[in-house]
Amino acid sequence: MASDIKLKITIAKLIELSIDENKSVAMKIVRSKGNFRVTVDQDGNAKLTGKAGIIAFNGNPVLEELGAAVKYISISFGGNDNGTVKYTGSFKVGFATLVVSGSFDIEKLVLGCSGILCVAARALKDRSRVLRDRELQGIMQ
Amino acid sequence: MRCKYGVFICFGSFLFLIGCATQLPVQKQDKPGDVYREYIGSLSNSSDEDLLVKYWSHARVAEGMDVLTDDSEDNKLNKNAIVFSIRFPNEMKNILSMEQNIKGNTACLLVTGATDTEKKLMINIPYLLEDNTWKINEVFIKYLEDDQPVPTKPDCTMEIP
Numbered sequence: 652m653a654s655d656i657k658l659k660i661t662i663a664k665l666i667e668l669s670i671d672e673n674k675s676v677a678m679k680i681v682r683s684k685g686n687f688r689v690t691v692d693q694d695g696n697a698k699l700t701g702k703a704g705i706i707a708f709n710g711n712p713v714l715e716e717l718g719a720a721v722k723y724i725s726i727s728f729g730g731n732d733n734g735t736v737k738y739t740g741s742f743k744v745g746f747a748t749l750v751v752s753g754s755f756d757i758e759k760l761v762l763g764c765s766g767i768l769c770v771a772a773r774a775l776k777d778r779s780r781v782l783r784d785r786e787l788q789g790i791m792q
Numbered sequence: 793m794r795c796k797y798g799v800f801i802c803f804g805s806f807l808f809l810i811g812c813a814t815q816l817p818v819q820k821q822d823k824p825g826d827v828y829r830e831y832i833g834s835l836s837n838s839s840d841e842d843l844l845v846k847y848w849s850h851a852r853v854a855e856g857m858d859v860l861t862d863d864s865e866d867n868k869l870n871k872n873a874i875v876f877s878i879r880f881p882n883e884m885k886n887i888l889s890m891e892q893n894i895k896g897n898t899a900c901l902l903v904t905g906a907t908d909t910e911k912k913l914m915i916n917i918p919y920l921l922e923d924n925t926w927k928i929n930e931v932f933i934k935y936l937e938d939d940q941p942v943p944t945k946p947d948c949t950m951e952i953p
Contacts (some may be wrong), residue, residue: 655935745877
């Protein structure tokens, strides 16, 4: 899988993990018209920050899937226009900083979170991961 | 009048000779773009350690060598990160353009191209002049969206979003 696609799927999964941590606040943040941000440090401590609040969650399950240590991740989201959210994510890996940007339909993404756990979070624990990765690849433009 | 011009010519020649005598010998020095092309050529037949020592700055060698030589399971992800950094040119399958800015002992090289999935990407590489050789100090890789223009000027001050 190409690196840019891998990074975009990571961004989607981080949002899903934040929703699993606190669904009501996370939904308010990601559905708001304002900007919001996800940051992760090298120990996997992740934060979703927006006007509606802050959610701290464990980003390690997603970082481990990347297959390389990440020093930090910083993703800014904004421009929610009819449900389409634009994003720019920056990943520091070793001596390299990788930047990806794009847009996605927030409702399509949170559709996978209608149950107790988001699909991606469940998939981290079973064999349906490849299938969900393919779905997320389609959502994250 | 002839004598007056003669004095000027003699004096000018004298200064020229002094200048030549005090000038340091000029050494041929490859530019960052040349070094980068050589680096790409070395990727397939050089070890990670050799690439790090030959092409990266002293600071990165000091930081990366211990990680590369530690084969413990606990260090696997850290090692993968350094190996990915060293082999970063592999992200770009085709090079479209190269531009460089050199200011004293620092330089910025912009390489634009495409990934193996035809995605546009740009790589800005800050270089440091160490031991009379241009060494890579960091790498900024940006995957561009289809509607994003491909930059033409090097920019090694990429801001974190």
